[in-house]
Amino acid sequence: xxxxxxxxVVTSPSFSRNATLAARLLRDFPQSVLNVEGVRYAGESLLxxxxxxxxxxxxxxxxxxxxxxxxxxxxxxxxxxxGLDNVDLVYCKENNIRIGWTPGVNKRAVAEMTLAFxxxxxRNIFLTANELKEGNxxxxxxxxxxxxxxxxxxxxxxxxxxxxxxxxxxCRVMVNDIIDQSAYYKRNKLEAVEKDxxxxxxxxxxxxxxxxxxxxxxxNRQTLSKMKKNAFVxxxxxxxxxxxxxxxxxxxxxxxxxxxxxxxxEEPPSDPExxxxxxxxxxxxxxxxxxxxxxxxxxxxxxxxRSFFKK
Numbered sequence: 001x002x003x004x005x006x007x008x009v010v011t012s013p014s015f016s017r018n019a020t021l022a023a024r025l026l027r028d029f030p031q032s033v034l035n036v037e038g039v040r041y042a043g044e045s046l047l048x049x050x051x052x053x054x055x056x057x058x059x060x061x062x063x064x065x066x067x068x069x070x071x072x073x074x075x076x077x078x079x080x081x082x083g084l085d086n087v088d089l090v091y092c093k094e095n096n097i098r099i100g101w102t103p104g105v106n107k108r109a110v111a112e113m114t115l116a117f118x119x120x121x122x123r124n125i126f127l128t129a130n131e132l133k134e135g136n137x138x139x140x141x142x143x144x145x146x147x148x149x150x151x152x153x154x155x156x157x158x159x160x161x162x163x164x165x166x167x168x169x170x171c172r173v174m175v176n177d178i179i180d181q182s183a184y185y186k187r188n189k190l191e192a193v194e195k196d197x198x199x200x201x202x203x204x205x206x207x208x209x210x211x212x213x214x215x216x217x218x219x220n221r222q223t224l225s226k227m228k229k230n231a232f233v234x235x236x237x238x239x240x241x242x243x244x245x246x247x248x249x250x251x252x253x254x255x256x257x258x259x260x261x262x263x264x265x266e267e268p269p270s271d272p273e274x275x276x277x278x279x280x281x282x283x284x285x286x287x288x289x290x291x292x293x294x295x296x297x298x299x300x301x302x303x304x305x306r307s308f309f310k311k
Contacts, residue, residue: 004030004031005031006029006031006054006055006309007029007031007032007033007052007053007054007055007073008025008029008031008032008033008053008054008055008056008057008305009032009033009049009050009052009053009055009056009057010025010032010033010034010035010056010057010080011035011041011046011049011050011056011057011058011059011061012035012057012058012059012060012061012080012081013035013036013037013038013039013040013059014059014289014294015034015035015057015059015080015294015297015298015301016034016035016036016038017036017038018294018295018298020295020298021294021295021298021299021302022034022036024298024299024302025057025302025305028302028305028306029055029305029309033049033053035049041061042061042062046061046062046063046067047066047067047070047071050067050071050074051070051071051072052071052073053071053073053074054073054074054075054076055074055075055076055077055078055305055308055309056071056074056076056077056078057078057079057080057298057301057302057305058077058078058079058080058086058087059080059081060081060083060086060267060285061086062086062087063077063086063087063088064088064091065088065091068088068091068092068095068097069091069095074097075097075098075308076097076098076099076100076304076305076308076309077092077097077098077099077100078099078100078101078301078302078304078305078308079099079100079101079102079301079304080297080298080301081105081106081288081297082101082102082103082104082105082106082107082157082288082297083210083211083238084099084101084210085210085211085212085238087099098308100300100301100303100304100305100307100308101304102300102303102304103156103157104156104157104158105293105296105297105300106287106288106289106290106293106296106297107157107158107160107161108161108292108293109287109288109289109290109292109293110158110161110208110236110287110288111158111161111162111164111165112165112290113236113262113283113286113287114158114162114165114206114208114234114236114287115162115165115166117206117232117234117236117260117281118145118150118204118206118232118234119145120260120281121142121204121232121234121257121258121259121260121281122142122143122144122145122148122203122204122232123141123142123143123144123145124138124140124141124142125142126260126281127140127258127278127279128140128141130278143230145169145171145204146169146170146171147169147170147171147172148169148171148172148203148204149171149172149173149174149201149202149203149204150166150171150172150173150174150202150203150204150205150206151173151174151175151176151198151199151201151202151204151205151206152173152174152175152176152198152206152208153175153176153177153195153198153205153206153207153208153209153218154176154177154207154208154209154210154215154237155175155176155177155179155181155184155190155208156177156208156209158208158236158237159175159177159208160184162206162208163175163188163190172191173188173189173190173191174190174191174192174193174197174198174201174202175190175191175192175193176192176193176194176195176198177192178214195218195223196226199223199226199227200226200227200228201228202227202228202231203228203230203231203232204231204232204234205227205231205232205233205234206233206234206235206236207219207233207234207235207236207237207241207242208236208237209237209238209241210237210238211237211238211240211241215238215241216240216241217240217241217242217243217246218241218242219233219235219241219242219243219246219247220242220243220246221243221246221249221250224246224247224249224250224255224256225250225255227250227255227256228256229254229255229256229257230256230257231256231257232256232257232258232259232260233247233256233258233259233260234259234260234261235259235260235261235262235263236260236261236262236263236287237263238263239261239263239264239265239266239267240265242261242265244264244265244269244271244274247259247261247280248271248273248274248277248280251277251279251280252277257279258279258280258281259279259280259281260280260281260282260283261280261281261282261283262282262283262284262285262286262287263285263287264285267285268284269282
């Protein structure tokens with residue numbers, strides 16, 4: 001199939017602004033449209049942007065049934081990233097729209113950032129660094145991560161990378177996943193437990209699940225109330241696995257010691273109270289956006305298009 005007339009539309013700003021990825025895509029698909037202005041498309045603006053596409057490279061934008069059914073030429077959605085909760089997979093299957101997806105493509109980057117959060121929260125690095133910039137010489141050095149109890153909810157590609165990175169710290173690691181992975185747990189000396197055991201016993205809890213009906217708001221006022229007062233919660237999965245209002249309540253009232261979030265129920269977040277919490281570390285959904293991961297995610301997205309269109 002000739003690709004000169006195939007229209008590929010890229011919704012992701014980080015893909016579009018990467019010179020290497022943009023050049024590779026345009027070399028194979030010269031009619032491609034890149035989001036170089038960094039527009040955050042949603043709803044009607046998204047539909048207008050992609051409605052003539054033969055293929056889409058999608059990041060975090062929501063491609064629901066209403067959007068997809070108004071793209072009459074669409075043949076493939078290629079994922080830039082790993083999560084597919086923003087794409088109506090049922091509609092795509094029923095309407096013969098191919099999904100291009102490579103699992104675990106940014107797993108190391110997210111796992112490394114998760115470890116950085118664990119160390120930063122445990123050793124009080126973020127709080128004291130911010131206070132020092134304001135002239136406050138706070139010598140509170142926190143506690144070591146080594147030897148602590150870490151709870152991992154979701155033991156997929158990223159969860160397993162976190163397990164690897166934690167090995168030198170000799171932590172007690174408790175895990176919970178919907179899939180039975182007994183042999184893997186045994187090899188790595190992990191304790192498979194119910195979520196309530198993780199909530200009540202962990203010094204650090206980190207979440208690495210997809211967003212589903214079962215994981216929506218699994219961290220909420222009730223589960224937060226079960227945690228130790230010196231516990232930390234980390235979310236680098238999907239924003240809605242944590243109830244933001246309940247997390248704010250827990251942090252403001254010292255129900256838990258602190259939290260780090262890289263993902264939000266609303267992106268970008270517009271809640272000014274969120275950023276005022278001194279024991280909350282916020283990053284702008286950069287967990288999977290290391291330079292290496294950006295290239296890997298982008299190259300895999302292009303690979304799926306090339307394969308589908310027989311380039």
